[in-house]
Amino acid sequence: MPFFKRTKRTHSKTALLHHNEQTVQTAESSRLSDRLDQNLHRIREQTGHSRDIIIRTLSHMFGSDCTLAVIYIDGLVDTLTINHSIMDSLTSKDYEEKLHASNPAEILSIIKNRFLSIGSISDLEHMESLISAMLEGNTVILIDGSSRGIIASSIGGEERGVEEPQSQTVVRGPKEGFTENIRTNTALIRRKIKSPDLWIVDRKIGRITQTDVAVMYLNGIANDKIVQEILNRLDQIDTDSILESGYIEEFIQDTTFTPFPTMTNTERPDAIAGAILEGKVAVLVDGTPFVLIAPITIFKLFQSSEDYYQKFDIATFLRLLRIISFMVSMLLPSLYIAISTFHQEMLPTTLLISLAAQREGIPFPAVVEALAMEITFEVLREAGVRMPRAMGSAISIVGALVLGQAAVQAGLVSAAMVIIVAFTAIASFVAPSVSIANSARLLRFCFMILAATLGLFGIMAGLIAMLIHLCGLRSFGLPYLTPFAPFIPSDQKDVLVRVPWWAMLTRPTLINRNNAKRQKMNQRPSPSNGKK
Amino acid sequence: MIRKLNLLILMLAASLLLNGCWDSQELNSLSIVSATSIDRSEDEWVISFQVVIPQSIATQTGGGAGGSQSPITIFSTRGKTIREAMQNANLEAPRALFFAHNSVLIINEQVVRNEGVRQILDFFLRPVESRETMSVLLTKDKASNLLEVLIPLEKITGNAIQRVITQGQENLSQVKNIKLIDFASMVANPYKSAMAPELRVSGNQAEQSNLDALKSTRNQAVLKLGDLGVFRGDKLVGWMNRKESRGVAWLSNSVKNLIIVTPCSDREASRLSSYRVIQSSTQVDPKMVNGSVNMMIHIQTVGALDETSCTMDLTNPDVISKLEDTIAEQIKDEVLAAWKSMKDLNVDVVGFMDMIHRKYPAASKHLTNSERPLQELELKLNVKVTVEHTNMINKPFSNLIEPNK
Numbered sequence: 004m005p006f007f008k009r010t011k012r013t014h015s016k017t018a019l020l021h022h023n024e025q026t027v028q029t030a031e032s033s034r035l036s037d038r039l040d041q042n043l044h045r046i047r048e049q050t051g052h053s054r055d056i057i058i059r060t061l062s063h064m065f066g067s068d069c070t071l072a073v074i075y076i077d078g079l080v081d082t083l084t085i086n087h088s089i090m091d092s093l094t095s096k097d098y099e100e101k102l103h104a105s106n107p108a109e110i111l112s113i114i115k116n117r118f119l120s121i122g123s124i125s126d127l128e129h130m131e132s133l134i135s136a137m138l139e140g141n142t143v144i145l146i147d148g149s150s151r152g153i154i155a156s157s158i159g160g161e162e163r164g165v166e167e168p169q170s171q172t173v174v175r176g177p178k179e180g181f182t183e184n185i186r187t188n189t190a191l192i193r194r195k196i197k198s199p200d201l202w203i204v205d206r207k208i209g210r211i212t213q214t215d216v217a218v219m220y221l222n223g224i225a226n227d228k229i230v231q232e233i234l235n236r237l238d239q240i241d242t243d244s245i246l247e248s249g250y251i252e253e254f255i256q257d258t259t260f261t262p263f264p265t266m267t268n269t270e271r272p273d274a275i276a277g278a279i280l281e282g283k284v285a286v287l288v289d290g291t292p293f294v295l296i297a298p299i300t301i302f303k304l305f306q307s308s309e310d311y312y313q314k315f316d317i318a319t320f321l322r323l324l325r326i327i328s329f330m331v332s333m334l335l336p337s338l339y340i341a342i343s344t345f346h347q348e349m350l351p352t353t354l355l356i357s358l359a360a361q362r363e364g365i366p367f368p369a370v371v372e373a374l375a376m377e378i379t380f381e382v383l384r385e386a387g388v389r390m391p392r393a394m395g396s397a398i399s400i401v402g403a404l405v406l407g408q409a410a411v412q413a414g415l416v417s418a419a420m421v422i423i424v425a426f427t428a429i430a431s432f433v434a435p436s437v438s439i440a441n442s443a444r445l446l447r448f449c450f451m452i453l454a455a456t457l458g459l460f461g462i463m464a465g466l467i468a469m470l471i472h473l474c475g476l477r478s479f480g481l482p483y484l485t486p487f488a489p490f491i492p493s494d495q496k497d498v499l500v501r502v503p504w505w506a507m508l509t510r511p512t513l514i515n516r517n518n519a520k521r522q523k524m525n526q527r528p529s530p531s532n533g534k535k
Numbered sequence: 536m537i538r539k540l541n542l543l544i545l546m547l548a549a550s551l552l553l554n555g556c557w558d559s560q561e562l563n564s565l566s567i568v569s570a571t572s573i574d575r576s577e578d579e580w581v582i583s584f585q586v587v588i589p590q591s592i593a594t595q596t597g598g599g600a601g602g603s604q605s606p607i608t609i610f611s612t613r614g615k616t617i618r619e620a621m622q623n624a625n626l627e628a629p630r631a632l633f634f635a636h637n638s639v640l641i642i643n644e645q646v647v648r649n650e651g652v653r654q655i656l657d658f659f660l661r662p663v664e665s666r667e668t669m670s671v672l673l674t675k676d677k678a679s680n681l682l683e684v685l686i687p688l689e690k691i692t693g694n695a696i697q698r699v700i701t702q703g704q705e706n707l708s709q710v711k712n713i714k715l716i717d718f719a720s721m722v723a724n725p726y727k728s729a730m731a732p733e734l735r736v737s738g739n740q741a742e743q744s745n746l747d748a749l750k751s752t753r754n755q756a757v758l759k760l761g762d763l764g765v766f767r768g769d770k771l772v773g774w775m776n777r778k779e780s781r782g783v784a785w786l787s788n789s790v791k792n793l794i795i796v797t798p799c800s801d802r803e804a805s806r807l808s809s810y811r812v813i814q815s816s817t818q819v820d821p822k823m824v825n826g827s828v829n830m831m832i833h834i835q836t837v838g839a840l841d842e843t844s845c846t847m848d849l850t851n852p853d854v855i856s857k858l859e860d861t862i863a864e865q866i867k868d869e870v871l872a873a874w875k876s877m878k879d880l881n882v883d884v885v886g887f888m889d890m891i892h893r894k895y896p897a898a899s900k901h902l903t904n905s906e907r908p909l910q911e912l913e914l915k916l917n918v919k920v921t922v923e924h925t926n927m928i929n930k931p932f933s934n935l936i937e938p939n940k
Contacts, residue, residue, distance in 0.1 A: 344559040348635030348664065352694055355567065355636060360589035362562040369561060456551050458559065 033130040039070055039147035042130075046074065049134060056137070061093060069107050070147040071114075074133075079140035081159020084121065089142055089155060092118040107148035114144065115153050123156035135213060158186075165191065168270035168292070171435065173309040180270045181292035185215050188272070188287050188294065192219060195276035200224070206237050214245040215289035219275075224282045224510070224518050229298060229479050233284050248288040248295050255286075255297075257477050262445050264438035265478040267304060268293040274308040282515030284479075298479035298514065300486075302498045305329065307435035310501055319500040325433050326499070332431035333443040336373045337454035337462055339423050343369050345458030361417040370455035372416050376424040377447065379406055384428070485513050503527075566630040569607070569693025570639040572678035573617070573655060575646045582620040583611040583679035584632060585693055592690045605746050606690040609682050617658045634664045638697040640671050640715065641734060643678040644764070644771060651769035656719045667716035670697050672734045673764040673771065683744040684736055684758050696758060700732065703760050708793045708812075709781045710760045722769050725903070726889035728882040729766040730783070733774065735759055765882040773880040775873065782873025785834055785866060786885040788817035795838075797858075797865045799845030808843035810862050812836050813923065821891045827911060828891055828898055834866060834918045840925040846933045849925050863918040870916060878909045887912060 036042055043058055050056050055078060061071040073089060093114070115124055127133055128151055133143050140158035165187065168180030181188045189203060204218040216237060220230050236255040245251060248268060256265045269275060270292045275285045278296045286295040296303075305325045310318040342349050343358060350358070365372065383402045390398060407425075410416045427447070434440040446469070453461030476483035486494035491512050496502040505526040509519045570585040591604035610628050614620030624632055642655065659665050674681055682692065689695030703710040710732045713721075721729035738756030742748055748755050763780035764771050775783065784790050793812040798804045815836040822829045840849070840858070847854050877884065888908060892899035902908040 343562050344556070347560070347562065347565065347633065348666070352567075352569070352636045352638070352691065355562070356587055356589045356592050356691070359562040359565065359567065360592060363590050365563065368559075370556075453551070455559070456554060456556055461551075 035128060035130060035133070035145070035150045035152060037148055037150040039072055039145055042145055043072060043074075045130060046133070046137075049130075059090075069110055071110075072145045072147075073142060074137060074145065075142040075157065076137055076140065079138070079160045080142060080157040081140075084157040084159060085142060088120045089144075089157070092120060107146045108151070111144075111146050111149055111151060111153065119153070119155055121155045121157070125154045127152035127154050138213065162187075170270050170437065171274070171307070173271075173307065173312075175312045176309050177271070177273045179272060181272060181294055183290050183292060185217055185287050185289035188292070189217055189219065191272040192275055192279070192285070195272060196221070196279060201279070204230075204234060206234075208237065208240050208242070208251070209245040210241070210243045212244040212246065216245070216251065217287040219279060219285040219287060221279050221282065224280070224515050225284055226282060226515050226517075229481075229514070230284055232479055233286065233297060237286075245288060247291045248286065248293045251286060251288055252295055257479065261472065261476060262442040263301065263473065263476060263483070264304065264436075264442065265299065265476060265483065266295050266297045267299050267436055267438060268295050269308075269436075270294075271308055277308055277311065281510050298481035300478070300481065301439075301473065301483050304436045304439035305434065311504075315501050315503045322499060322501065325435065328430040328433035329439065329443055332427050332434075332440070333446050334450055334462065335427045335430070336377060336423055336447060337450035338459075339420070340369050340373055340451060341454040341458045341462055344455070358417075358419055361419050364414050365417050366415070368455075369420075370451065372420050373423070373451055374448070376406070376410075376416055376420055377427075377451070380424055380428050381444075481513055486511070489513075560631065560633075564630055565633040566628055567633050568637045569691045570641065570682055570696065571634075571637055572641040572643070572674075572682050573646055574643045574678050575650065576613070579613045579615060580617050580620045581611060581613045581679070582617060582624070583609055583682055584624065584628075585609055585682040586628070586632070587691050587693075605685075607682075607685075607692055609679065611679055617654065634662070635666060637666060637669050637693065639693045640669050641674055641678045641681050641696075642671070642731075644673055644675045646678075647673060647764070647766070647771040649770075652718075652722060652766075653769045656715075656722065656769075659715055660719060665715075667714065669715045670700050671713045671715055671718045671731045672696070672700070673731050674734050675761075676736065680740050681734055681736060681758060684740060684756055685743055685746065685749055686758065687749055687754065692758075696734065699758065699760060703732075704791075706792050708784045708790045709777060710763070711784070711789060722766065724886075724889065726883070726892050726899070727886040728884045729769075730775075730882075730884045731764050731766075733761040733764055735761045763884075765877075765880055765884050767880075767882050772882060773876075775876050775880075775884075778869055779873045779876040782869040782871070783877075783884055785815075785817060785870050786819070786832065786873060788815075788819075790815040790817070790836070794841065795862055795865050797861050799843070799847065800857075800861070806844045808845055808858070809841045810838050810858075810920075810922070811841045812838040814838075819885070819887070819890055821887070821894050822915075823895060823898065827913065828895065828902070829913045829915050830887055830890075831915045832870070832917065834870070834916075835921075836862075836866070836919070837921045837923050838862075839923055843931045844933055845931055846937050847931060848934075849929050849931065855922050859920040859922055862920045862922075866918050866920070867916055870918075871914075874914050878907070881907050881909060883909060 036045075039060075046056070046058070055076055057075055057077050059073040061073070062068070071093065073085075073093070075085060095118075115126075127136065127143065132154075133152065136154045137143055140160060142155045142157040144153040144155065146152070162184050163182050165179045165182055167178045179191065181191060193201060198221065200222040202220060202222045206216045206218070207213050208216050218230070218233060218237065233255065237251070240251070240254045242250070242254070252264075252266050252268070253259065258265060266286075275294050275296065279285055283296050283298065286297065288295075305322055307321075310322065313321075343362075347355055362369075367375070383398070383406070386398055387395065407421055411418045411421055431440050431443055434443070450462055450465050453465045455461075457464065473484055474482075474488055482489060485491065486498060493509060494511050494513075496507060497511070505522070505528070508521055508524060510521055512519060566584075566586040567589070568584045569587050572583045572585075574581040574583070585607050586609070587607055588604060591606045610624050610632075612620045612623040612627070614623050621632070640655075640659065642652070646655075659669075660667070681696075684692065686692050686695040689698065697712070700710060700712040704712045711730070713731050718729055718731060721727055735758075736743075736756050737759045738754065740756045742755035743757075762774040762776055763783065764774055766772060781793070784793075790812055793815075795810045795812065796807050797810060799806045799808060815834065815838075817835075818831075818833045820831040820833070822831050843849075847858075849855065883889075888899060888902065891902065902911060905911060
């Protein structure tokens with residue numbers, strides 16, 4: 004392993020050097036020419052004469068013989084903005100009569116300052132910024148005779164609206180979910196936290212994709228060191244593409260070789276807002292509705308945003324239920340294997356006999372039976388996700404009948420095993436976060452092999468190893484088992500139990516050392532309070 | 536460093552994989568033994584196992600012929616030692632015998648009289664699999680016969696026997712469920728004698744061993760708890776009958792729920808009442824009087840009148856206190872019967888010597904040297920009976936028919 008790490012490090016160093024050379028080279032030869040045809044030629048050449056690049060030339064502006072070019076990429080721009088705010092004003096007759104300018108630079112500044120009814124406008128000098136502005140969906144205006152241009156913001160194009168998130172549904176709580184557009188997403192969060200302290204730091208990551216990445220946090224509440232650490236790690240990423248937040252997650256998480264996620268993601272703006280208010284940092288990536296949260300503890304993965312909207316008692320119950328379900332989905336098949344092949348004395352006699360009766364005539368050992376059934380279930384599950392919707396019911400019928408009934412009747416698997424696998428499967432869907440459910444999914448197989456070789460001893464050894472691993476894990480410097488290891492009494496209020504909101508006096512201690520106070524004390528409702 | 540790490544991984548993987556599922560046993564490769572019996576013939580141990588046949592017990596769809604097959608089967612083997620006999624079982628049993636669910640151990644009377652239980656206890660306490668909670672029972676007949684009796688309601692006879700004993704212990708108090716570990720510690724205790732209940736077949740045992748017996752409504756034979764076998768050291772010395780074993784229960788403070796049948800009065804000896812003990816406590820206090828030890832026994836019971844055929848005014852406190860006296864006499868009678876039997880058999884099943892040993896070590900040393908130490912003790916009995924209530928009705932129903940009392 005150390006050998007592997009060393010080679011990786013040298014690789015990245017050389018890549019970085021290479022990249023720097025490239026940028027230096029391009030910077031020298033990137034200034035715009037003052038001849039429009041040359042610029043347009045260069046644009047066409049650089050984009051490979053792609054058909055979606057629209058170049059509209061306007062000539063004889065303001066009485067002069069200047070030629071103007073409006074350049075944008077079809078589909079990325081908002082057609083309404085182009086038509087009404089840019090083309091309309093450029094071709095308007097009213098101004099043409101009043102204004103006369105001969106100098107191209109003057110014309111450009113008149114256009115910029117008087118004509119364009121667009122909020123965000125900036126100047127342009129380099130070919131690189133022209134291309135990248137265009138690719139973002141801005142409109143570029145160039146004029147013959149000037150080596151400068153204008154970037155007019157016209158970002159738009161087709162996009163999905165704000166819909167109910169598919170992956171994390173709630174009974175009570177907001178039904179909106181993030182979209183693929185980073186600006187919509189930041190707006191969704193800002194709408195929930197109307198504070199100037201909600202700061203956004205932008206990064207562009209991916210040499211080719213130039214993906215927008217935004218780091219959002221509450222200034223003064225988030226731990227500066229954690230924010231800085233996340234930004235540093237983001238800055239170190241040097242890759243050609245970022246297509247989803249999963250790319251970022253794998254680049255910046257603390258440990259790769261762990262079944263447990265050290266960052267979590269969500270589609271729900273309210274969950275992100277809640278995390279930000281606790282002092283956590285959100286990483287938004289353009290092009291995906293999944294927003295990352297860091298740092299997290301393992302207990303965060305068992306919490307749903309709904310916990311905070313429901314009454315505290317049921318929320319507490321559900322949290323305990325989720326942890327139990329996690330243990331069940333991780334351990335149940337292995338416990339069955341261990342007890343039925345090593346520790347038969349642990350079962351009550353009648354249960355042992357009914358299990359033994361079911362196993363009569365089953366040709367495989369319990370491990371093989373369990374592994375086969377678990378793999379079958381995983382296949383079914385994966386098929387269910389990828390399959391066209393229309394075939395879903397067909398597959399579920401086949402799955403239920405073939406696996407549930409026929410396999411038992413054919414004497415290939417025992418009925419008890421079907422129950423075990425089914426319950427394991429259902430328990431794995433209880434986890435509110437897909438990432439923790441996935442870690443249970445993988446660990447389940449390890450535990451099954453341990454149980455098959457060493458029985459309960461194997462499971463125990465595996466659990467101890469897992470616990471040691473969990474104690475060593477860190478998420479952006481935050482111990483993964485906080486607030487149990489290290490034990491923080493004041494943070495117990497929102498881990499296994501959730502106390503009523505009026506008792507939630509402080510924010511989690513380790514995440515934000517400063518400004519921990521959430522609300523004033525003694526807000527417990529009582530009749531006398533109502534009278535005042 | 537890398538080599539060390541690789542070596543470590545290799546070792547871990549090897550230790551995980553090379554043991555090859557060491558002692559794993561699939562459920563369908565086990566013969567689950569539910570009861571064991573021990574006999575002796577021609578200087579050899581005869582061990583019989585009652586093995587459960589799971590297919591015929593579990594009600595399963597597609598599980599084949601449930602019900603037409605006997606739920607249990609018996610293997611009998613012989614050998615010079617118990618272990619050897621057990622090993623010989625592998626000559627005939629198709630699956631490995633699995634003892635962890637053995638709930639009953641039945642020992643033949645002749646075995647415990649002649650050989651004692653030391654070898655049996657040693658054998659059953661030694662292996663990993665064996666359960667210390669199995670019930671120890673004695674029988675006057677051939678012990679393996681008891682395993683053959685089919686019991687309706689319960690398909691696994693071994694479990695059924697254990698339930699009969701625990702039921703008896705809870706609702707009758709005269710029998711006690713003696714677990715193997717308790718039995719062993721009683722045998723090992725020099726100041727206390729061991730005891731174990733007897734199980735017998737009443738009826739035609741051979742008929743009830745046939746599966747057809749389960750088809751008739753009346754059983755040809757039933758398993759029944761009988762006397763109480765008492766030990767001196769590790770050998771059986773005698774039996775106590777029902778009345779005596781109740782007395783032992785009173786003395787050893789193990790009465791929980793018991794019906795005492797008592798005549799109404801001397802005049803009406805044929806008319807009986809039932810008194811149910813709800814709560815009872817016995818305190819035994821050894822006391823030194825003039826160099827000899829007196830056992831002061833205080834029995835306090837609280838109970839209710841469950842049934843009566845007498846005509847009496849139960850609302851009258853005097854009548855109740857008279858009733859209480861009669862019941863106390865009944866209890867005294869049982870206790871004294873037990874005491875007499877204990878002295879005759881020279882066994883100390885209650886553990887009097889143990890109590891004396893704790894309170895007067897010197898006296899106990901003197902007593903243990905004596906041949907029959909119980910003869911030197913004197914029993915001072917003090918029974919207090921309380922009739923707490925007479926259940927839902929006060930006056931006896933007989934009063935309605937014979938109102939003139």
